[in-house]
Every structure is written in C-alpha cells, then in structure tokens.
Amino acid sequence: MEEPEMQLKVKKVTDKFTESMYVLANEPSVALYRLQEHVRRSLPELAQHKSDMQSWEEQSQGAIYTVEYACSAIKNMTDSSVYFKSIDGLLKQAIAMKDRLNAAQGRSSAAPQATSPPASS
Template sequence: MEDQEMQLKVRRVTDKFTESMYVLANEPSVALYRLQEHVRRSLPELVQHKTDMQSWEEQSQGAIYTVEYACSAVKSMNNSSLYFKNIDSLLRQATSMKEQINNSQGRSGKVVDPSTAPTVC
C-alpha cells in the first residue's frame, strides 16, 4: 500500500514537473508569437504616421523658410528708409526746379522745346 501511495505521489510530482517544464519551454515562443502578432497589426498604422509626420515636417520647413524670407525682406525695408528719404528729397528738388522753369517761361513768354531743355541730374 505504501508503495502505491509513493508511486502516486511520484507520478504527481513528475507530472507537475513535466507540465512546468513544458510551460517554461513554450513561454518564450508564445511571447514572441504575441509580439509578432502585435507588430503585424500596428506596423501599417505606424508607417502611415511616419509618412504623415514627414509630410508635415516638409510643409513646416517650407513655411519656416517663407517666414524667414519675409522677415529678412522687412528688415531690409527698414534699412532702405535712408534711400527713400533721399529719393523724396530729390523729387522735391526736381519739382521745385520744374516750377522755377515754368515761372521763368511764363515771364519771358517763350515756349521751350522739351528736347532742348536742360536736364537735371
């Protein structure tokens, strides 16, 4: 009787040990299968997100370039105020000279041919 009991206990222990070894041996392959399954499901979506992000990055770079170019144009316009003041001064001088020419022609009564009129530099 004792022998049968011992055999039953040994069988239970060996069965549990065999089951544990089977689980331990198969656990990594089950985990790898689950990883593969997850990657297969999520990879297309990740690829789509990557292409979207690259497209947005290109658009952003274009917008940044445009803004930087506009800023440099505005800064260069600020630097050109001296030139505009110069042009304004020259236009005022030309207008004044034109009025003087008109006044002098009006007094003398002569009509001056524009092609022979003195040029202002």
C-alpha cells in the first residue's frame, strides 16, 4: 500500500521538478520574447523622435548661424563708426572749402564790375 502512495508522491515531486526546470529553462526565452515585442512596438516611435530631433537640430543650427552673423554685422558696424566719423569730418572740410571757393569766386567776379568805368550815354 505504501508503494503506490510512494509512487504517487514521487510522480508529483518529479512533475513539479520537471515543471520548475521547464519554467527555468524557458524564462530567458520568454524574457527575450517580451523584449523583442517591446522593441517592435516602441522602435517606430523612437525613430520618429530621432528624426524630429535631427530636424530641430538643423533648424537650431540655422538660427544660431543667423544670429551669429547678425551679431558679427552689428559688431562690424560698431567698429566702423570710426570710419564714419572720419568721413563726416572730411565732408565738413569739403563743404567748408567749397563755401570758401564760392565766396572767393563771388568776390572776384564782383570786383571787376565795381572797377569798370561807367558807360557814357
């Protein structure tokens, strides 16, 4: 009587042991399957995010270049104020010289009329 009972207990133990071994042997496969499933679901979205980020990076780089170029232009304009002041001074000198020439010409053309003899009638 003990032998069939013992065989039943041994069968239960071996079945549980076999089941445990089966689960342990297949657990990595199940884990890898779950990982693969997760990657397949999330990869397209991640690829889209990567593409969006690259596009934003390109736009940002373009904006940064534009701002740097504008800053450089403003700095060059500030640096060129010395040249504009020089040009302003030269223009003022030229205007003053032209005024003196016009005044000298006006005096020289007015002088002969004053010294010419009056016409007799």
